[in-house]
Amino acid sequence: MNDRSLQRMSPARESLFEAAIGSFAEFGFGGASMRTIAQRAGMALSNLYNYAPSKQDLLVQILKTANYNHLAHTEWAISGAGNHPADQLRAGVRAYVEYVVAHPAEALVAQTELRYLDAEHRRRLVVARDRIDEMLQGIITTGTASGTFITPFPREATRAILTMCGGVAQWYRPDGSLTGDEVANRYAQLALAMVQDAASLPTLETAASSPRRPGTTANKS
C-alpha cells in the first residue's frame, strides 16, 4: 500500500511533508521551526506557504493523512480476517502495529501532537482514531459474548491494547533486535492474552503436566 495513497503528491509536496513529519517527531510541534522544516525539505522557507497556509495546517494535513491511512490499513486487515474474533483481533493488532513500525515518525506525531490543535480540528481528527477503537471494542465484545474471550473490562482492554501498540512508536528502531513483523506478532499475542483468548490459554492437560505454579492456590491457602 502506498504511503500517500489518498492524495498523489508532487515531489516538492512529498519532500515537504516528509520533512515536516521528521521535524515534528524529533522536536515536537512547538519545537520544530518552519525554517528547519524548509531546510530539511530543500526548499525556501516562503515556499512552504504554497503548500500549507500555516504551521498548524501543516500538522493537520499530516494528522489527517496519518490517521486515515492507519485506519485504512487496520480496517482492511480485519475485514480479511474471517469471522472468528480471535483471528480478527490478531489481524487488527498486527496491522495496527505494522503501520506503526512502517511509519514510526508519523505514528509518533499522530499520537503526541494531536493535543496541540484547537478543539475543532481535534474533533474532526479523532474520528478516524475512534473508528479503530470502535472496531476493536466490537471484536472484543463479540468475542466475550461468544465465550472466546474472557474479560470483564472490554472498554479498558481496548484502550490498553491501543495504547500499548501505539507506544511501539516510542521505542521501535528499524535496526533494533526485533523486526517489525516480530513486534507485530508478539503484540498480537499479548493482546490475545489480555482478553484471555481460549485458544491461547494453556490447555488442561498441558496445564496439568507442567504445573507452573505448584499449588496454584498457594497464594493464600
Place this chain on the structure above:
Amino acid sequence: MNDRSLQRMSPARESLFEAAIGSFAEFGFGGASMRTIAQRAGMALSNLYNYAPSKQDLLVQILKTANYNHLAHTEWAISGAGNHPADQLRAGVRAYVEYVVAHPAEALVAQTELRYLDAEHRRRLVVARDRIDEMLQGIITTGTASGTFITPFPREATRAILTMCGGVAQWYRPDGSLTGDEVANRYAQLALAMVQDAASLPTLETAASSPRRPGTTANKS
C-alpha cells in the same frame, strides 16, 4: 505520602511548579512560555529565574521529582506485597496507576516531554523510569520461571504494561465515570491477564470447581 516530599517548598515555589506542570501539560514544553507560566503562577516573569536558572532546568526539576516520586510510590507498594509474583505485579501496577491518576498533568509531562531534553539530562532522568521497568520485568521473569505466569515475551510484556498504564494520563479525568482506584484495579487485572497469571485464568471445565486463589479476581470466579 507527600507530593513534594523530597524538597519542602515555599508557597511561591509550589505555585511556580504547579503552573509549570500545568503549562507543559497543556501546551508542551515548546509551546509553553515562561511568560505564561509566570502569569499562571502569579509572579513576575523575572522572578522565575530565582527558582530555576532556565526553562530547561525547570523541566528537569519537574521530571526529576516526578520520576522519583513515581518510582518511590511504586517500589514502596511492591516491597510491601509479599513474595508472590502475582501479588507483586498487582501491587506494582496498581501503585503505578494510582500515581498517574493522582497526578495526571505531572505524569503526562513526564511521559511526553522527556524527549526534548539534551542527552545528558535524559540519561540521568530515565534511571528512575528504568528502575521501575526492571522491577516489573524482574517480577514477570521470576513469575514465569516459577510457572505462575506464562508469557514467552517478558520484555515486551513489561513494556506493554508500562505503556498502557502510562497512557492512562492521556484520558483519565477525576470527574470521569471511573474512580482512580477502579482504574488502578482494572489495569492490574489486565496486566495479570496479559502474563496469563495462573490464578487469574479460567479453567476449562474445572473453572467452577477449582478457583485457584479465590477472591482475587472480580470478574469470573
Place this chain on the structure above:
Amino acid sequence: MNDRSLQRMSPARESLFEAAIGSFAEFGFGGASMRTIAQRAGMALSNLYNYAPSKQDLLVQILKTANYNHLAHTEWAISGAGNHPADQLRAGVRAYVEYVVAHPAEALVAQTELRYLDAEHRRRLVVARDRIDEMLQGIITTGTASGTFITPFPREATRAILTMCGGVAQWYRPDGSLTGDEVANRYAQLALAMVQDAASLPTLETAASSPRRPGTTANKS
C-alpha cells in the same frame, strides 16, 4: 470626457488599475499588497507584472493619469469660462470638485500617496498639480489686481482653496445627501467668498434688496 482617454485600455488592464486604485485608496500604498490587488482584479499575481514592472510603477501610472486628467478637466473648464476672473474661478473650482466627486478613490490616492514616491517621480508628477495651482493663483492675482477680488494673501488663498476642494475626496459619498454638482457649486461659492468677490458680497444698503450680477449665486441674496 473619457476616463482613461490618454491610453485606451484592454479589459484586463482596466480592471487591474481599478483594483489597484481601490486597494491603494482603502489600505494606502504601503498597506496594499500585489496579491490583494491581483485578487481584486481577478487575475493571477504574476500577471500583474505584464502591466506594470513594479508596484511603484503601478502607482506612478495611476498618479500620472489621475493628475493629468484632473488638470485637463479643470483647464478645459477654465478656458471656456470667458474673461472675468470670478467666472474663471467659479468654473475652475467647480470643475476641480467635479473631477473629485466623479473619481473619489483616484483623487484620494493622488492626494495621499504621492509622498511615498522617490524624488524623481514625485518631481515629474507634481508638474500637473502645480499647473492647476498656478492657473488658480493667476486668476486670483489678476482678479485682485483688477479689484474684482480682495484678498491680501493670494498665495495662501490658492492653497486653501485647492486643499479644501481636494479634501472632498475624504468624505464625499455618491449616495450622500448632496449630489456631486451641489458640492461643486457650494465649494465654488465658498471659494469666491474667500477671495471676497465683489459681486458675491452684500452691499451696504443694497444687501437685502439687489443682487448685483443677478443669476450668479444660487443661494440666497
Place this chain on the structure above:
Amino acid sequence: MNDRSLQRMSPARESLFEAAIGSFAEFGFGGASMRTIAQRAGMALSNLYNYAPSKQDLLVQILKTANYNHLAHTEWAISGAGNHPADQLRAGVRAYVEYVVAHPAEALVAQTELRYLDAEHRRRLVVARDRIDEMLQGIITTGTASGTFITPFPREATRAILTMCGGVAQWYRPDGSLTGDEVANRYAQLALAMVQDAASLPTLETAASSPRRPGTTANKS
C-alpha cells in the same frame, strides 16, 4: 503647553513616541517599520512591545493623544475669546493652525493615517475631531443667525475651513518663509472671509464712513 501633558512620560516612552510619529509621518503607517522606529528611538526592537502591544496600538495611542491635545488647545482658545462669533472663529482657527504648525508631524499623521484603523478604533478617535467640528459649526451657525456672518452653507464652510487648516501640515516647514503665527493669522482671515464676516468686508464707497467693529481686522482697514 506641554506636548504630552495628558500623560507624563518616561524618557524612553517619550523618545519612542517621537520616533513613531516621525516615522509614520515620513513613511506612512504601512511604510514605517517597527525596526526603523526602534532604531530612531534608540532602543531594541523588542522593547517597543513594552510600551505598545502592537503597531496598531502604537498608532492608536498617538492619535488619541494628538486628537485630544488638538481639541484641548483649540477649545481653550475659543473659550477665552469672548462672546462675539467673529472673535471666536478667529481664535479657533488660529489655535487650530497653531497646533498644526507646532506639531506638524503629529498633525500629519492624525489626518492621514486614521483611515487605516479598524472601525471601532476609528469611531472612538473621531470623537475629538468631531467635537472641534461641532464647535466651529456652532460658532458659524450662531454668527450667521446673528447676521455677523453670511454663508448659506455653514456645514460645508466648517468642513472647508477645517480641511484647509489641516492641510497646512502638508506643506508647512518651520524654516519656511512664514512663521507659524503668520500662517495662523492668515488662515484666520481667510476663514473669516469665507463666512463673509461683516467687519472683515470691504465697504464699497462707505468703507471709511461705517467701519463696523473697527480695529478688528489687520489687513484692510
Place this chain on the structure above:
DNA sequence: CATGAATGAGAGTTCATTCAT
C-alpha cells in the same frame, strides 16, 4: 497574455534571558 511554483528579504511579534533596583 497568463499561470503556478519558487525565492530572498523583511515584516510584526514573541522568545528566553539579564540586570539594576
Place this chain on the structure above:
DNA sequence: GATGAATGAACTCTCATTCAT
C-alpha cells in the same frame, strides 16, 4: 525574593518579484 525595563535571537508569516511553461 521580587520587580520592570531592556535585549538579541528566533519565531511565523507576507512581501514584491522572478521564471519556466
